[in-house]
Amino acid sequence: MGGVSKKPISNVEKRMKKEMEAQQKKASGKKTSKTGSEVISKNIVISNEMIKRVQDEIKKEKIITPYELATKSNITISVAKRILKELNSQGLIKESFKNRRTAVYMAA
Numbered sequence: 001m002g003g004v005s006k007k008p009i010s011n012v013e014k015r016m017k018k019e020m021e022a023q024q025k026k027a028s029g030k031k032t033s034k035t036g037s038e039v040i041s042k043n044i045v046i047s048n049e050m051i052k053r054v055q056d057e058i059k060k061e062k063i064i065t066p067y068e069l070a071t072k073s074n075i076t077i078s079v080a081k082r083i084l085k086e087l088n089s090q091g092l093i094k095e096s097f098k099n100r101r102t103a104v105y106m107a108a
Helices: 009-028 048-058 066-075 076-092
Strands: 091-100 104-108
Touching: 009 091, 048 066, 048 076, 048 104, 076 091, 076 104
Parallel strands: none
Antiparallel strands: 091 104
């Protein structure tokens, strides 16, 4: 009977604010996650310098996990996993335990 009611001004303002923020994000070109932190590109190149730093860290420890390496070297866990897999394939370290979630490596 009543028909469609007008939306409150506060809702219209919120919608306009969201649209402006979306336009600014597109203009800046930087991606952000749901938490608001900036997303870093996943195409990280592993340099020889980084591998040497990791080897120094491995020499100090008896066992190493991707999490420990990531926290000590200030890199992401996915990069730490790739580095450890590479070192394992080269024979510099050996994999002592692995399940679907994580792997544990030992110095060779």
